[in-house]
Amino acid sequence: MAFIQQSFSVAFEYKVFFTEHLFSTDNRVFAQFLETRAEKGFRKKLLFIVDDGVSSRHDYLQEQITAYCADIEGFELVEDVIVVPGGEASKNDLQLFHWLVNAVDQHAIDRHSYIVAIGGGSVLDLVGYVAGVSHRGVKIIRIPTTVLSQNDSGVGVKNGINYHGKKNFLGTFAPPAAVFNDAHFLTTLDERDWRSGMVEAVKVALIKDAAFFDWMEANAAQLTEAEPTALNYLIHRCAELHMQHIGGGGDPFESGSSRPLDFGHWSAHKLEQLTDFELRHGEAVSIGIALDSVYSWLTGLLDPESLERIIQLLKALRLPLYHPLLEIEDDEAPIVAGLQEFREHLGGRLTISLLEAIGKGKEVHSIDVNNLRKAVNMLRDKW
Amino acid sequence: MAFIQQSFSVAFEYKVFFTEHLFSTDNRVFAQFLETRAEKGFRKKLLFIVDDGVSSRHDYLQEQITAYCADIEGFELVEDVIVVPGGEASKNDLQLFHWLVNAVDQHAIDRHSYIVAIGGGSVLDLVGYVAGVSHRGVKIIRIPTTVLSQNDSGVGVKNGINYHGKKNFLGTFAPPAAVFNDAHFLTTLDERDWRSGMVEAVKVALIKDAAFFDWMEANAAQLTEAEPTALNYLIHRCAELHMQHIGGGGDPFESGSSRPLDFGHWSAHKLEQLTDFELRHGEAVSIGIALDSVYSWLTGLLDPESLERIIQLLKALRLPLYHPLLEIEDDEAPIVAGLQEFREHLGGRLTISLLEAIGKGKEVHSIDVNNLRKAVNMLRDKW
Ligand SMILES: NC(=O)c1ccc[n+]([C@@H]2O[C@H](COP(=O)([O-])OP(=O)(O)OC[C@H]3O[C@@H](n4cnc5c(N)ncnc54)[C@H](O)[C@@H]3O)[C@@H](O)[C@H]2O)c1
Ligand SMILES: NC(=O)c1ccc[n+]([C@@H]2O[C@H](COP(=O)([O-])OP(=O)(O)OC[C@H]3O[C@@H](n4cnc5c(N)ncnc54)[C@H](O)[C@@H]3O)[C@@H](O)[C@H]2O)c1
Ligand SMILES: [Zn+2]
Ligand SMILES: [Zn+2]
Numbered sequence: 001m002a003f004i005q006q007s008f009s010v011a012f013e014y015k016v017f018f019t020e021h022l023f024s025t026d027n028r029v030f031a032q033f034l035e036t037r038a039e040k041g042f043r044k045k046l047l048f049i050v051d052d053g054v055s056s057r058h059d060y061l062q063e064q065i066t067a068y069c070a071d072i073e074g075f076e077l078v079e080d081v082i083v084v085p086g087g088e089a090s091k092n093d094l095q096l097f098h099w100l101v102n103a104v105d106q107h108a109i110d111r112h113s114y115i116v117a118i119g120g121g122s123v124l125d126l127v128g129y130v131a132g133v134s135h136r137g138v139k140i141i142r143i144p145t146t147v148l149s150q151n152d153s154g155v156g157v158k159n160g161i162n163y164h165g166k167k168n169f170l171g172t173f174a175p176p177a178a179v180f181n182d183a184h185f186l187t188t189l190d191e192r193d194w195r196s197g198m199v200e201a202v203k204v205a206l207i208k209d210a211a212f213f214d215w216m217e218a219n220a221a222q223l224t225e226a227e228p229t230a231l232n233y234l235i236h237r238c239a240e241l242h243m244q245h246i247g248g249g250g251d252p253f254e255s256g257s258s259r260p261l262d263f264g265h266w267s268a269h270k271l272e273q274l275t276d277f278e279l280r281h282g283e284a285v286s287i288g289i290a291l292d293s294v295y296s297w298l299t300g301l302l303d304p305e306s307l308e309r310i311i312q313l314l315k316a317l318r319l320p321l322y323h324p325l326l327e328i329e330d331d332e333a334p335i336v337a338g339l340q341e342f343r344e345h346l347g348g349r350l351t352i353s354l355l356e357a358i359g360k361g362k363e364v365h366s367i368d369v370n371n372l373r374k375a376v377n378m379l380r381d382k383w
Numbered sequence: 384m385a386f387i388q389q390s391f392s393v394a395f396e397y398k399v400f401f402t403e404h405l406f407s408t409d410n411r412v413f414a415q416f417l418e419t420r421a422e423k424g425f426r427k428k429l430l431f432i433v434d435d436g437v438s439s440r441h442d443y444l445q446e447q448i449t450a451y452c453a454d455i456e457g458f459e460l461v462e463d464v465i466v467v468p469g470g471e472a473s474k475n476d477l478q479l480f481h482w483l484v485n486a487v488d489q490h491a492i493d494r495h496s497y498i499v500a501i502g503g504g505s506v507l508d509l510v511g512y513v514a515g516v517s518h519r520g521v522k523i524i525r526i527p528t529t530v531l532s533q534n535d536s537g538v539g540v541k542n543g544i545n546y547h548g549k550k551n552f553l554g555t556f557a558p559p560a561a562v563f564n565d566a567h568f569l570t571t572l573d574e575r576d577w578r579s580g581m582v583e584a585v586k587v588a589l590i591k592d593a594a595f596f597d598w599m600e601a602n603a604a605q606l607t608e609a610e611p612t613a614l615n616y617l618i619h620r621c622a623e624l625h626m627q628h629i630g631g632g633g634d635p636f637e638s639g640s641s642r643p644l645d646f647g648h649w650s651a652h653k654l655e656q657l658t659d660f661e662l663r664h665g666e667a668v669s670i671g672i673a674l675d676s677v678y679s680w681l682t683g684l685l686d687p688e689s690l691e692r693i694i695q696l697l698k699a700l701r702l703p704l705y706h707p708l709l710e711i712e713d714d715e716a717p718i719v720a721g722l723q724e725f726r727e728h729l730g731g732r733l734t735i736s737l738l739e740a741i742g743k744g745k746e747v748h749s750i751d752v753n754n755l756r757k758a759v760n761m762l763r764d765k766w
Binding site for chain 1: 385386387388389390391392393394395396397398399400401402425427484485488491493494495496512515517518519520538541543547551553554555556622626629630631635636637638727729730732
């Protein structure tokens with residue numbers, strides 16, 4: 001049988017920088033990065049797109065960006081900094097997508113230009129998708145401004161928008177050119193946002209890194225107060241673990257059966273949807289972690305002391321353990337439907353991460369609804 | 384300065400199969416390919432999307448597909464074969480994109496499923512884009528049905544749609560799972576379509592493979608009659624050269640300064656647009672090749688005998704050399720504007736492929752409008 005074989009590899013690399021006051025004139029991190037990307041014969045454009053939740057609380061930002069970018073060799077700032085609404089709503093609005101694609105066109109942003117996105121995970125996902133499909137991929141620099149986006153979503157390789165209510169239905173895998181985590185942005189976050197962003201660190205510690213879990217226990221008081229040194233360490237280690245999972249797993253674009261670090265996420269996705277996104281992602285994941293930890297104990301995988309430590313850490317971080325919509329009255333309960341949807345989302349076989357120990361996950365392929373109901377009831381009544 | 388370094392490679396591989404009557408029951412090529420992709424625990428879906436220019440001329444197709452796919456282990460055919468309008472218009476219609484994305488959703492096509500696209504380059508580009516962004520990339524099998532798509536567009540790594548009249552403004556780089564070139568489909572092509580599809584072979588021979596050019600000269604009579612053996616060899620060799628360029632160049636996704644094989648294309652893009660796509664892509668490229676070959680001779684790069692051979696081959700293949708919209712009356716001439724647009728498209732520096740010899744391209748970074756005008760006038764008056 002006649003055929004031609006094609007095979008090639010595409011190498012990707014990027015750095016996640018940790019800094020503060022990124023656009024103050026004495027901070028050269030951003031400028032130095034760009035200077036490594038300057039090329040003779042090209043005058044590369046920088047188009048900034050900023051989350052309004054950030055720009056409204058950091059009102060000096062546009063002016064600072066203009067001053068900072070005025071004389072970076074080989075680069076040229078697009079004068080208008082574009083401001084977009086922040087939060088999940090921005091991922092539901094197809095008009096916003098089209099508006100940004102038009103901006104890319106109008107400002108003649110090409111494959112040598114850079115889009116610079118500043119914002120929470122939602123804005124980074126939206127702008128990442130715009131960049132990912134314009135001209136088949138314009139370079140993007142991400143500047144995450146929430147705990148969640150600095151330690152998880154913003155340092156990875158995915159983008160996406162929602163479509164007809166389906167979360168992240170449209171998107172691409174598109175590694176960034178660089179990521180800049182600026183700790184100063186976090187100072188203006190609502191308490192619910194920085195608190196819930198820490199959950200991804202609990203999640204990844206539970207399945208990958210017991211020592212990191214110990215550290216969180218020891219530093220729970222500082223974390224609860226968002227004490228900067230503790231919060232920065234949490235973000236750094238959490239980002240690192242997520243990046244190692246993506247880069248070290250051999251399947252960063254999840255084309256095989258590789259999966260993201262999604263302990264506690266199957267029920268969280270459903271709860272977010274059931275509460276119409278009233279629950280923050282991190283709050284829903286906190287509940288999901290509690291649920292799957294209790295379930296792990298109930299089915300004999302996890303010892304009771306570890307379970308207690310997990311529950312107590314979530315409580316110490318003032319994260320929720322329960323929501324009334326978890327309630328399982330019969331097999332038609334919405335949360336049970338969530339299992340089925342998760343299976344469909346994986347495309348075939350159900351795979352759920354549970355815990356064998358703190359720091360050690362284990363995949364299972366079925367969930368017993370009776371034990372699940374018991375777990376829900378314990379979360380409601382016991383802690 | 385604190386940073387975390389991410390780096391990884393993503394490996395891609397696919398085969399382009401050459402066959403005939405792909406879905407006749409005694410042809411096992413397609414079924415055997417799928418069987419290598421079956422996985423225990425998954426029932427993978429196959430969603431077919433077919434160019435109406437193909438289905439209308441091969442009316443047995445839907446029935447044949449249904450019968451063929453009835454018992455492929457581990458796979459399940461989505462009952463409705465979706466038919467979409469063919470030709471460039473399908474890439475201009477955003478409604479069609481949304482309609483197909485909805486079909487992906489409605490039929491619960493996930494990242495383990497396969498979309499099978501059958502059609503010309505336009506339908507493959509549209510469906511490839513739909514697959515490329517749904518769930519961040521659903522697998523796609525391409526079955527190209529035109530000469531151009533079998534020897535060039537369908538065997539590569541790009542997809543795309545037009546946006547506000549801008550050609551391929553939205554798209555992704557997304558290698559297919561496999562490509563099946565079925566020679567039988569070509570028998571129903573309009574003469575203009577198969578004729579113009581051969582131009583890409585002339586193009587790639589001119590910059591990469593003198594022996595292939597010699598072969599085309601020697602077989603011009605058979606090619607002009609679409610004699611199957613000759614046409615199949617042309618397609619095979621042309622596809623191979625394109626694939627080697629993509630896979631062997633070290634930058635398949637064109638993230639650096641790598642460029643597609645675009646000899647003769649800068650003016651062709653402009654002519655297609657100026658004629659409102661009345662000119663076929665291949666016809667426009669034929670004129671573009673003639674123009675850049677004459678220009679190469681006028682500027683002393685190419686010898687006169689080679690130029691004459693190029694012109695005579697295009698004529699023997701009954702391909703056009705000239706269009707009135709090439710005419711350059713002054714520096715504001717549309718074709719001169721095309722140069723500027725091409726520069727913008729490349730994002731900075733102008734880079735045009737010219738010829739040093741048959742089989743040997745050479746890049747230059749400026750074009751002299753006087754010589755360009757002389758070249759246009761020669762094409763109008765001389766041959
Ligand atoms: N791409 C991925 O791999 C990935 C991974 C996990 C989550 N996500 C996505 O991330 C999104 C959630 O992101 P998030 O948790 O960062 O929330 P968010 O982006 O929705 O932002 C929450 C709110 O905080 C505001 N905000 C942002 N930065 C601020 C700051 N510095 N000060 C004050 N307010 C600020 C925003 O305007 C918004 O109102 C979800 O859509 C989720 O699907 C993506
Ligand atoms: N993705 C890439 O890398 C790439 C490269 C080059 C060109 N392209 C794109 O390819 C497109 C052109 O593709 P094309 O030349 O194949 O033409 P096409 O897809 O526009 O098809 C031309 C006509 O032929 C009909 N047709 C298709 N197969 C047929 C068959 N077997 N019998 C009868 N009629 C048939 C179609 O319905 C249509 O009416 C352009 O949009 C161009 O931009 C893409
Ligand atoms: Zn999460
Ligand atoms: Zn072409």
